[in-house]
Amino acid sequence: MDIKGLKIKSLWVRRQVLEMIAGAKKGHIGGAFSCADILTTLFYSGILKFDVKNPNWPQRDRFILSKGHSAATLYAILADLGFFPVSELKNFCSNNSILGGHPDRRIPGIEADTGSLGHGLGIGAGIALSAKINRVKFMNVVLMGDGECDEGSVWEASMFAAHHKLNNLVAIIDRNRQCVTDFTEDCLSLEPLIDKWRAFNWDVRVVDGHSHEDLFTSLGDFRTRLDSRPLVIIAKTIKGKGVSFMEGKLVWHHSVPEGNSLELARRELS
Amino acid sequence: MLKQKNKQSNVDIRDAFFDELYEIAKKDRDVLFLTADMGAFSLERFKRNLPSQYINVGVAEQNMISVAAGLCLGGKRVFVYAIAPFVTQRCYEQIKIDLVCMRLPVTIIGAGAGIVYNSDGFTHHATQDIAIMRTLAGLTILNPADSVTAAAALRIAYKSDSPVYVRIDKGKLPLLYDKKNTFSDGFSVLKPGRDLMIITTGTMVHQAFEVAEKLLGYSIDAGIVDLYRIKPINEELFLGAVKRSRRLATLEEHSVIGGVGSAVSEILADRDVVLPLKRIGITDKYSCNYGNREWMRKDYGLDIENICKVLVNW
Numbered sequence: 001m002d003i004k005g006l007k008i009k010s011l012w013v014r015r016q017v018l019e020m021i022a023g024a025k026k027g028h029i030g031g032a033f034s035c036a037d038i039l040t041t042l043f044y045s046g047i048l049k050f051d052v053k054n055p056n057w058p059q060r061d062r063f064i065l066s067k068g069h070s071a072a073t074l075y076a077i078l079a080d081l082g083f084f085p086v087s088e089l090k091n092f093c094s095n096n097s098i099l100g101g102h103p104d105r106r107i108p109g110i111e112a113d114t115g116s117l118g119h120g121l122g123i124g125a126g127i128a129l130s131a132k133i134n135r136v137k138f139m140n141v142v143l144m145g146d147g148e149c150d151e152g153s154v155w156e157a158s159m160f161a162a163h164h165k166l167n168n169l170v171a172i173i174d175r176n177r178q179c180v181t182d183f184t185e186d187c188l189s190l191e192p193l194i195d196k197w198r199a200f201n202w203d204v205r206v207v208d209g210h211s212h213e214d215l216f217t218s219l220g221d222f223r224t225r226l227d228s229r230p231l232v233i234i235a236k237t238i239k240g241k242g243v244s245f246m247e248g249k250l251v252w253h254h255s256v257p258e259g260n261s262l263e264l265a266r267r268e269l270s
Numbered sequence: 271m272l273k274q275k276n277k278q279s280n281v282d283i284r285d286a287f288f289d290e291l292y293e294i295a296k297k298d299r300d301v302l303f304l305t306a307d308m309g310a311f312s313l314e315r316f317k318r319n320l321p322s323q324y325i326n327v328g329v330a331e332q333n334m335i336s337v338a339a340g341l342c343l344g345g346k347r348v349f350v351y352a353i354a355p356f357v358t359q360r361c362y363e364q365i366k367i368d369l370v371c372m373r374l375p376v377t378i379i380g381a382g383a384g385i386v387y388n389s390d391g392f393t394h395h396a397t398q399d400i401a402i403m404r405t406l407a408g409l410t411i412l413n414p415a416d417s418v419t420a421a422a423a424l425r426i427a428y429k430s431d432s433p434v435y436v437r438i439d440k441g442k443l444p445l446l447y448d449k450k451n452t453f454s455d456g457f458s459v460l461k462p463g464r465d466l467m468i469i470t471t472g473t474m475v476h477q478a479f480e481v482a483e484k485l486l487g488y489s490i491d492a493g494i495v496d497l498y499r500i501k502p503i504n505e506e507l508f509l510g511a512v513k514r515s516r517r518l519a520t521l522e523e524h525s526v527i528g529g530v531g532s533a534v535s536e537i538l539a540d541r542d543v544v545l546p547l548k549r550i551g552i553t554d555k556y557s558c559n560y561g562n563r564e565w566m567r568k569d570y571g572l573d574i575e576n577i578c579k580v581l582v583n584w
Contacts, residue, residue: 082458100502105372108298111343112339112343112372113366113367113368113371113372114367115367116367118332118364119364119368121336122332122333122336122337122339122364122368123339123343123368124335125336125337125340126335126336126337126339126342126343126344127340127343127344129341129344130336130340130344130345130346130369131344133322133344133346134345141392142395146383152332153332153333153336153364154344156328156330156332156333157333157336158339159325159330160328160330160333160337161330234358241319244442254526255543
């Protein structure tokens with residue numbers, strides 16, 4: 001899919017997320033929007049290898065949504081790709097739905113149960129190490145929130161991945177600069193974030209997380225990189241991206257649009 | 271059934287466990303051993319001869335569990351190892367989500383069941399681990415009391431298709447079983463008892479033999495059940511074995527809250543079985559005192575004399 005197509009797809013994904021969260025009257029819309037362009041680039045530009053007809057294809061690339069609260073975005077994409085029917089999206093978080101507020105392995109296309117932060121990178125590192133041991137060439141991509149980097153386990157995993165030279169592991173950080181109730185730099189400073197990851201011996205790249213071109217370029221060589229270090233991409237994003245009145249506003253971490261705000265959001269995402 | 275006093279093992283319970291792991295790992299190269307910088311005498315051979323299957327993840331138990339989950343998802347047969355409280359309580363959420371929720375057959379090995387690490391203090395004591403691990407659906411908990419059960423626990427864990435937690439004691443403990451036992455029941459009546467059945471686990475099984483002998487002096491015929499598999503318990507089989515006794519007692523080097531005593535009382539309550547039950551274990555407190563294991567047991571009221579006193583006065 002070309003850049004224009006990715007942009008259209010991102011718009012469609014955000015609209016699905018809006019309807020899912022509005023329908024369920026719950027969800028984490030701000031973070032779901034901030035990572036929408038990252039996920040569309042990963043899944044639609046040919047970067048990730050997968051087989052919809054065979055979700056457990058052993059050679060597939062593994063994607064772990066460590067910031068599991070952005071599940072709605074991933075569900076919309078997996079449904080659109082055909083991992084499960086698009087009609088299932090309307091059941092998001094409803095009784096007996098397969099789609100809960102955070103992803104689990106029973107859902108086709110989901111690799112790991114996530115929701116509690118700070119687990120995904122370690123799991124991704126374990127899969128990456130198994131691939132190294134088995135001499136299998138698939139890639140492992142883990143998307144984390146920036147607030148998630150407050151968790152000590154992220155840094156345990158970071159040290160582990162660097163020590164074992166897991167260059168088949170890519171961490172992407174959705175750097176929207178917000179956690180749940182605060183701005184990251186106002187409660188537990190992450191900066192200098194680039195220096196931290198460099199000091200942990202990772203190859204660090206910084207991109208505009210809403211530019212499909214930037215994301216595609218930064219990930220373009222991820223399979224052939226001549227570097228023994230794991231790769232981290234710090235994607236600068238805006239929480240709530242795509243709906244003007246949500247952008248950068250703390251309240252939209254998990255507020256649910258309704259009434260006028262829902263109509264306004266629909267208009268902006270049409 | 272074997273007479274406890276007649277068979278002193280010449281193998282440390284840890285060595286029996288890790289030697290079995292070594293033999294399996296030699297044949298199955300998908301077996302990986304992860305340690306959070308914790309060693310053992312018998313692991314040296316594993317480390318030396320199978321270095322690609324031995325990974326020291328550093329002092330990072332949370333990451334060890336997540337990495338184990340990932341390795342398991344990648345087709346590996348993973349055993350993780352650290353001091354019992356660190357590999358259960360420190361990383362409990364990783365166990366809950368990454369192993370139990372994802373139903374991954376990783377084996378957690380906790381060194382130092384109960385108060386093995388006596389004078390190292392309560393940071394190193396595993397006296398709440400059974401309680402918290404018991405609440406995890408689908409997790410098997412094994413607590414071997416001799417070298418034969420320890421080796422069997424390793425084999426059971428290796429064959430399991432779900433996560434397993436093994437609490438490992440230390441030392442050369444008297445042998446309770448012969449190697450033909452399949453350990454499929456989850457418990458064993460090591461001594462029948464008309465008046466009282468002492469249900470116990472791990473190293474306290476040996477304490478129970480001493481207690482039962484002393485109780486004879488008070489005309490109390492006490493039996494002993496070794497609950498080597500604390501979860502799941504085959505409830506029907508278990509009740510069939512114990513309910514002929516007039517009274518039950520549980521004995522454990524663990525908190526009485528949530529441990530074997532709780533497990534037994536839950537079965538009695540759920541099955542409408544009315545039998546007097548005395549739970550003997552660590553009451554709702556921490557000992558901040560220091561001493562050897564025998565001294566610590568006395569401090570906690572788990573010495574033979576006090577256990578007998580409690581049971582005679584009951």
